[in-house]
Amino acid sequence: MTLASKLETISGIPITPFRQSDGGIDWNHYEETLNRIVEQGIEIVVPCGNTSEFYALSLDEAKEEIRRTVEIVNGRALVMAGIGYAVPTAIELGNYAKDAGADMVMIHMPVHPYVTSGGVKAYFQDIIEAIDFPTVVYFKDPEVSDQVLVELAPLEHFIGVKYAVNNLPRFAKVVRSVPKEHGVTWICGTAEKWAPFYWNAGAKGFTSGLVNILPGKALEMLEALRRGDESLTWKLWEEILPFEDLRAKYNQGNNVVVIKEAMEMIGQNAGVTRAPVDQLNDEDKQLVEEMLQNWNLLQPTKG
Amino acid sequence: MTLASKLETISGIPITPFRQSDGGIDWNHYEETLNRIVEQGIEIVVPCGNTSEFYALSLDEAKEEIRRTVEIVNGRALVMAGIGYAVPTAIELGNYAKDAGADMVMIHMPVHPYVTSGGVKAYFQDIIEAIDFPTVVYFKDPEVSDQVLVELAPLEHFIGVKYAVNNLPRFAKVVRSVPKEHGVTWICGTAEKWAPFYWNAGAKGFTSGLVNILPGKALEMLEALRRGDESLTWKLWEEILPFEDLRAKYNQGNNVVVIKEAMEMIGQNAGVTRAPVDQLNDEDKQLVEEMLQNWNLLQPTKG
Numbered sequence: 001m002t003l004a005s006k007l008e009t010i011s012g013i014p015i016t017p018f019r020q021s022d023g024g025i026d027w028n029h030y031e032e033t034l035n036r037i038v039e040q041g042i043e044i045v046v047p048c049g050n051t052s053e054f055y056a057l058s059l060d061e062a063k064e065e066i067r068r069t070v071e072i073v074n075g076r077a078l079v080m081a082g083i084g085y086a087v088p089t090a091i092e093l094g095n096y097a098k099d100a101g102a103d104m105v106m107i108h109m110p111v112h113p114y115v116t117s118g119g120v121k122a123y124f125q126d127i128i129e130a131i132d133f134p135t136v137v138y139f140k141d142p143e144v145s146d147q148v149l150v151e152l153a154p155l156e157h158f159i160g161v162k163y164a165v166n167n168l169p170r171f172a173k174v175v176r177s178v179p180k181e182h183g184v185t186w187i188c189g190t191a192e193k194w195a196p197f198y199w200n201a202g203a204k205g206f207t208s209g210l211v212n213i214l215p216g217k218a219l220e221m222l223e224a225l226r227r228g229d230e231s232l233t234w235k236l237w238e239e240i241l242p243f244e245d246l247r248a249k250y251n252q253g254n255n256v257v258v259i260k261e262a263m264e265m266i267g268q269n270a271g272v273t274r275a276p277v278d279q280l281n282d283e284d285k286q287l288v289e290e291m292l293q294n295w296n297l298l299q300p301t302k303g
Numbered sequence: 304m305t306l307a308s309k310l311e312t313i314s315g316i317p318i319t320p321f322r323q324s325d326g327g328i329d330w331n332h333y334e335e336t337l338n339r340i341v342e343q344g345i346e347i348v349v350p351c352g353n354t355s356e357f358y359a360l361s362l363d364e365a366k367e368e369i370r371r372t373v374e375i376v377n378g379r380a381l382v383m384a385g386i387g388y389a390v391p392t393a394i395e396l397g398n399y400a401k402d403a404g405a406d407m408v409m410i411h412m413p414v415h416p417y418v419t420s421g422g423v424k425a426y427f428q429d430i431i432e433a434i435d436f437p438t439v440v441y442f443k444d445p446e447v448s449d450q451v452l453v454e455l456a457p458l459e460h461f462i463g464v465k466y467a468v469n470n471l472p473r474f475a476k477v478v479r480s481v482p483k484e485h486g487v488t489w490i491c492g493t494a495e496k497w498a499p500f501y502w503n504a505g506a507k508g509f510t511s512g513l514v515n516i517l518p519g520k521a522l523e524m525l526e527a528l529r530r531g532d533e534s535l536t537w538k539l540w541e542e543i544l545p546f547e548d549l550r551a552k553y554n555q556g557n558n559v560v561v562i563k564e565a566m567e568m569i570g571q572n573a574g575v576t577r578a579p580v581d582q583l584n585d586e587d588k589q590l591v592e593e594m595l596q597n598w599n600l601l602q603p604t605k606g
Binding site for chain 1: 413
C-alpha cells in the first residue's frame, strides 16, 4: 500500500489548546486531545492545520507542535505536518518536520496577496523539490487555476491534494484530468459537510475538525461512504450539519472557537483561541449547547 | 508637527530586488532603488510592504530589509516598517524594527483564514501594546468591521490607518466616526488610482508603488491634490491609470512584477519576483513597453 493510497481516510486536525491565563500552549491538553483522536481510530493527524490555528503560532511553536505530535502519536497514526508562509520559511518548516519524523507535509496555500497561477505552481514545486519529502498540497484559492495541480502531478513526492474550493464540477474535472499513474490522492478539504459530494466526484478521504469531539462520528461517516450506505451517510450528514454550519458562521470566523467551546462544555480541555479569533458570543454558545444536547453529549439545562 | 500628521504625504513602498541567478536579495540594487526614491523627495518609505514582497521573505530577510532601510535612508525620510503574521511573530518583528531605528511600524492584516472582527481588534491591540511604538494599521479585509478601527483609535500609539477597502462611502463613514482628538491619520492604501477619491473622503496621503519608477509623478499628484488643482489631478490620474490597471490584472497577481518589468526596461535594476508571483507574460510586457513609451521613458521600438 503506497503512502498516497493511505490518504484515503480521515485527516484529523487537532486543535491547539491555549491557556486562558497567558495565551501559551497547554501541551498536556494537546496530548490528551491527540490521544483521544488516535485511540478512537483516526489514522492521520495534521498538526499545524488551520483548525490548529497554525497562523496564530510563532514558527518555534509550530515546530514544537510538529515534534510533539510525532512523539505523542508514536506510530499509532500517520503525521501530516502543516507548513507554509514564504518559500524559504516553508522549506525550513518542511525540513524540520522531515527530521522530526513526520510522515509527510501539507503545504498551506501561499498567504501572499499577489499571486499568479504560474507563481503558485512554482511556489509548491520549489518547496516540494527542496524538501524532497512526501507532500500534500492544500488548494483553496478559487482564483488559482487547477492547471497548477495538473502540472504538479508528475512530481514524485506530490502524493495528494486537500481540495477546498467547493465547486464540485470544477473538482471532478481536475480529478479526471490527472492520470491515475501519477498516484495523487484527492481529499475533500472541507470536512463532513462536503465529504459526500466530494466522494462522488473522486475524493475518498476528508478532513475533519469534528474528530476533536466525536472521532467516532467522523469514522462512521467514512464507513458509510465506503459501504455506499446512502441512508446512513445522510443521517450522519444531518446530525453533523448544524456543527459545521456554526463553524462556517461569520465567514468562517467561528471555525475553531466552536470546536473549543463544545469541547469545554463536555469537559474536554480545549482552552481558548488566540487573536485574530475571539470568544464565541452568547447566542452561538447557546447553539453549541443545543447541538451537544441533540448529540446526547450534554444534559438539558432547562425543563 | 506630530508623527501622525507627517503621514499626510506619500508612503512609498520600495520593491525588493531578487537575483535571477539564485533568488537571493540584491542589496546593492535595493540601495539604488531606495536612494532614487528619497532623493526625489518621498518622505516616507515602507520596507516589508506588499510591493516589497513581504510574504516572499523569510523573517530574517524581513529584518535585514528593515535594518538596511534605516541605514540607507539615514534620516532623509521616515521609515515605516511592515510587520505581520501571528501575534508573537509580529511582536518580534515590531521590536526588531523599533531597536533598528525605524520611525514607526505598519501592521499587515492578519493572514489567518478564520478571523472575527473582535479577534482582529485584539490582534492589532495586542501587537501595538506589546511593542509600545507608533503604529499604522493596514486595513484591507472587507469582511472585518470598521468598528475595529473606531475601537483602536484611542490607543496612544495608534497613529494611522492605511485603508484599502475600496468602498468610499464606507471609508468616509469610518473617518467621520473617529474623533479628531485621537490623532489618527487616514491614508489611501490603494495608490494613485484611488487617491483622488479617498482624498475627498478624508485621506490626505496615499501609498505608492509608482515611486519605484517615477517618484516625481506621484509627488506631482500629491501637490495637485493639496492645491485642489482638479484639472492637473485628473490629467495625472489618466496618465497613471494604465499602469495601475495593469498591476491590478489577474486579481492583483501583476502588482509587483509590472513595476519590476518597467524598471528593468528603463535600465533600473529591479531583478525578478519570487514565487508565488511569476514572470510577466508577453502580452503584458508589450503593454508595459507601450506605457513607458507614452510616459516618454522609452523610445518606440518600431516605426
